[in-house]
Amino acid sequence: MCNLYTNRKSAAEVAAHFRVKDPFQSNAPEEVYPGQPGMVVREAGGARVMQSMVWGFPLRLKTMSPTAKPKPVNNIADLRKGMWVGLARKPEWRCLIPLTGFAEAEGAKGAKTRTWFAVKDQPIFAWAGLWRESAEWGPVYSGVMTECNEAIRPVHDRMPVLLHPDEYDRWLHGSFEDLIAFQERCFPDELIEMTRTSEPWVKRTQPADASMT
Template sequence: MPLTAFAEAEGEKGSKTRTWFNLKERPVFAWAGLWRESPEWGAVYSGVMTDCNEAIRPVHDRMPVLLHEDEYDQWLGGSFDEVVSFQDRCFPDDLIEMTRTIDPWNKPRMSTSAPALL
């Protein structure tokens, strides 16, 4: 899945903020993803996760399986064992950049007692 950054929630429950991660000097990069057609939902997808590296560890214990450009073909056309092995390798810490924000992770929800629009 192509992306420019991914976010994680950071902080105390009820006041978590959005922390962004991107790859240094790579405006677009890839997160290993899976997709299939579902009779109920149509096309569905999920990003593959793995244990975090040290760049992510201050915020979360898991991270997306990020792909280097030279790994795209192996991810898309590799054997089952090759694809599963991506979860066992650690993406290099020094390629990841973290940006902490004060942006709330969750937006406040509207009151359920608010009048509904017709």
């Protein structure tokens, strides 16, 4: 599961990397948590655009109070199941999530720290995602997950579906089978950089409603 990532690049840098003609100044913070705004790249009218959306599809469980805030479903476990398959089959609901790193919790309960992962020689890279319009939060997005590679396995058994720059068009325009192939492949171990830190996993300044598990 990925519950925290960063995008420490400017709107102009994101636009240049993803070939977006008109950069959009987002209100998304550098550290992005579930239920909070993040920057997304999608296609509209035959061109790539940048847009601020909420990270996580709103989910209201049957056991929840009618007045309770929905839970953000920020990770996609299987594109072939549930609410994901219909969106995945339609290119208009696919997106690229720009990031400069993602974190997983490591350590003993109550003393977990942040271990960060990045892609070598890629100051900014893309996480494969889906988006839609929601009644609760407006535009929302979620990232696709897959089984981890050996570089990440010491910390977690899952990882985001990461894309190389020459694969962006295939994610946005490819067949449903192309998307399944991305989710089932193993991202190269040698391209992952891991940085262990002493940063506490839960910080006092992070949003109170962020889903951090």
